[in-house]
Amino acid sequence: MKRMLISDVVQSVPPSGIRRFFDLANQLPEAISLGVGEPDFVTPWHIREACIHALETGYTSYTTNQGLPELRREIAKAFCRDYSVDYDPDDEILVTTGVSEGIDLVVRSILNRGDEVIIAEPCYVSYKPTVIFAGGSPVTVATDLKNDFRVTADQIKEKITEKTRAIMINYPNNPTGATMGKKDLEEIADVAIDYDLLIISDEIYDKLTYDGKHTCFSSLNGMKENTIVFNGFSKSHAMTGLRIGYALGNSEIIGAMTKIHQYTMLCSPITSQMAAIDALRNGDAEMEKMVREYDRRRHLIISGLNDLGLDCFWGKGAFYVFPSIASTGMTSGEFAERLLLEKGVAVVPGDVFGDCGAGFLRCSYAASRDDIKEALLRIGEFLASIERVVQYNPPISGLE
Amino acid sequence: MDLALNVLEIIENDPKINISEIASLTGRSDREIRDCIGELESNGTIRKYKTVIDWDKVNNGYVYAVIEIKVSLERETGYNVVADRISRFPEVRSVRLISGDHDLSLTVRGRSMKEVAFFVAEKIATLPQVQSTATHFVLKTYKEDGVLLHEPEHAHRLSIVP
Numbered sequence: 001m002k003r004m005l006i007s008d009v010v011q012s013v014p015p016s017g018i019r020r021f022f023d024l025a026n027q028l029p030e031a032i033s034l035g036v037g038e039p040d041f042v043t044p045w046h047i048r049e050a051c052i053h054a055l056e057t058g059y060t061s062y063t064t065n066q067g068l069p070e071l072r073r074e075i076a077k078a079f080c081r082d083y084s085v086d087y088d089p090d091d092e093i094l095v096t097t098g099v100s101e102g103i104d105l106v107v108r109s110i111l112n113r114g115d116e117v118i119i120a121e122p123c124y125v126s127y128k129p130t131v132i133f134a135g136g137s138p139v140t141v142a143t144d145l146k147n148d149f150r151v152t153a154d155q156i157k158e159k160i161t162e163k164t165r166a167i168m169i170n171y172p173n174n175p176t177g178a179t180m181g182k183k184d185l186e187e188i189a190d191v192a193i194d195y196d197l198l199i200i201s202d203e204i205y206d207k208l209t210y211d212g213k214h215t216c217f218s219s220l221n222g223m224k225e226n227t228i229v230f231n232g233f234s235k236s237h238a239m240t241g242l243r244i245g246y247a248l249g250n251s252e253i254i255g256a257m258t259k260i261h262q263y264t265m266l267c268s269p270i271t272s273q274m275a276a277i278d279a280l281r282n283g284d285a286e287m288e289k290m291v292r293e294y295d296r297r298r299h300l301i302i303s304g305l306n307d308l309g310l311d312c313f314w315g316k317g318a319f320y321v322f323p324s325i326a327s328t329g330m331t332s333g334e335f336a337e338r339l340l341l342e343k344g345v346a347v348v349p350g351d352v353f354g355d356c357g358a359g360f361l362r363c364s365y366a367a368s369r370d371d372i373k374e375a376l377l378r379i380g381e382f383l384a385s386i387e388r389v390v391q392y393n394p395p396i397s398g399l400e
Numbered sequence: 401m402d403l404a405l406n407v408l409e410i411i412e413n414d415p416k417i418n419i420s421e422i423a424s425l426t427g428r429s430d431r432e433i434r435d436c437i438g439e440l441e442s443n444g445t446i447r448k449y450k451t452v453i454d455w456d457k458v459n460n461g462y463v464y465a466v467i468e469i470k471v472s473l474e475r476e477t478g479y480n481v482v483a484d485r486i487s488r489f490p491e492v493r494s495v496r497l498i499s500g501d502h503d504l505s506l507t508v509r510g511r512s513m514k515e516v517a518f519f520v521a522e523k524i525a526t527l528p529q530v531q532s533t534a535t536h537f538v539l540k541t542y543k544e545d546g547v548l549l550h551e552p553e554h555a556h557r558l559s560i561v562p
Contacts, residue, residue, distance in 0.1 A: 014407060016562070018560060018562050021560060022559075025559045025560045026559060026560075028559075029559070031559060033557075035559060035560040035561070035562055036559065036560065036561045037555050038555075038557060038561050040554075040557065041555065042553055042554070042555050078553070124562065125562040126562075174562075177518045238555075289409075292406065292409065295401070295423035296406075296410065297425075299424060299426060300424050303424055315477070348560060369425075
């Protein structure tokens with residue numbers, strides 16, 4: 001074939017920066033991995049049992065495009081209970097095949113060619129490509145360690161043009177573990193209202209919030225109509241492989257998203273939807289147990305990294321920490337690659353999640369305590385073996 | 401989260417963990433943890449630090465049996481006197497008052513089925529309050545004290561996921 005096979009738009013997106021690193025890590029299966037963006041817990045047994053029961057009793061068909069009515073009702077109930085926001089299960093909720101599909105659906109629903117979406121970075125790797133595939137143009141805002149990786153209303157305002165259609169945020173955040181307080185979010189809500197912009201809020205990590213309570217963006221005064229909230233079961237109930245997410249928002253946008261969803265995905269797998277119903281009805285106790293364990297590991301890893309001299313802020317959400325490796329003078333990629341090859345510890349270079357992630361690493365604490373302890377030990381050995389650009393004085397131990 | 405609850409959950413699954421490690425997991429000082437555990441021990445919340453052992457893996461391990469007992473009740477003292485008498489035998493590992501056809505359920509441990517059977521026949525069945533006993537020998541233990549006695553399962557994850 002002489003013609004170019006691949007479209008310009010797909011060609012314009014570079015392959016994910018994580019790809020090469022992924023291939024490298026896969027050659028070293030014995031390495032300890034702090035590089036995984038999914039729970040190390042297996043899905044709680046009662047949820048798996050609900051899956052098995054669904055299969056046994058013949059739930060193997062399509063469902064309505066929007067998802068099982070029972071599941072949508074349970075989701076509405078949960079949002080009413082947790083955040084006092086009312087969504088109509090009939091036309092304001094869409095069950096998707098993970099949040100990733102939902103993000104794709106919303107940008108395809110709202111963007112015309114050349115429309116801009118403001119995205120706070122560092123961010124999940126799919127956001128920018130998804131906007132580009134939809135014909136839009138991602139405009140990034142760089143958050144930084146100085147502000148604990150929170151995005152500010154002023155930063156967003158600076159990037160607004162006539163073409164801006166939406167602001168995309170993700171708190172608790174992958175990859176930094178940052179969270180936003182209610183007041184911070186209200187300032188962004190004001191900007192959205194002033195400039196008539198849609199908020200695309202990926203809140204998949206909402207249940208993994210420590211030392212405080214998560215604020216759902218649509219629960220802010222007047223924001224239900226202007227916000228599409230994304231959530232799912234992957235992180236809260238350790239159900240990544242079951243691929244169930246959902247979108248909540250005004251019926252017009254949810255309707256448009258449903259239109260695309262019905263012609264592409266048709267519906268999410270029914271077995272997984274049945275499992276999700278059980279997760280919402282009976283899953284709180286197991287979920288809270290997992291959250292308590294994540295919180296312990298969070299203390300372990302953040303204090304451990306800071307003790308090693310890798311400046312790491314106390315993120316209060318998700319299961320990631322984002323230590324700075326500026327003191328080593330290495331790039332993120334160089335550090336991560338050498339750490340993997342020389343000490344057998346896999347972490348993800350921060351710049352994979354955006355340019356402002358350069359000089360940082362994403363370490364996941366969705367790993368056993370033993371693995372975290374061993375990884376900290378090896379990172380310590382690695383740091384001792386290299387020459388630091390900035391002299392580091394270890395804390396005096398033995399003090400209580 | 402309440403510190404005492406947090407500490408209990410940590411040591412319930414890992415009694416060998418040391419004070420500093422609990423401190424680093426909870427973000428508290430060693431002293432706070434020591435005081436917390438001291439209080440939980442002295443007020444009887446923590447009864448004992450125990451090990452779950454799969455005795456099937458040990459040569460000449462133990463034989464277990466669940467014994468259900470019907471008893472005749474005594475005025476005023478109810479079940480307590482007989483339950484207390486039974487509890488004092490070291491062969492008896494647990495004693496529970498239960499609902500249903502029987503009154504008490506015991507777990508008895510011995511070196512052989514014969515030893516357990518004779519213990520029940522001679523020491524338990526002969527107690528004046530005991531009307532009848534039913535002995536069920538344990539053939540295989542799948543889960544003990546919340547611990548599965550086979551290889552634990554792991555999530556089948558890739559080593560790098562965005």
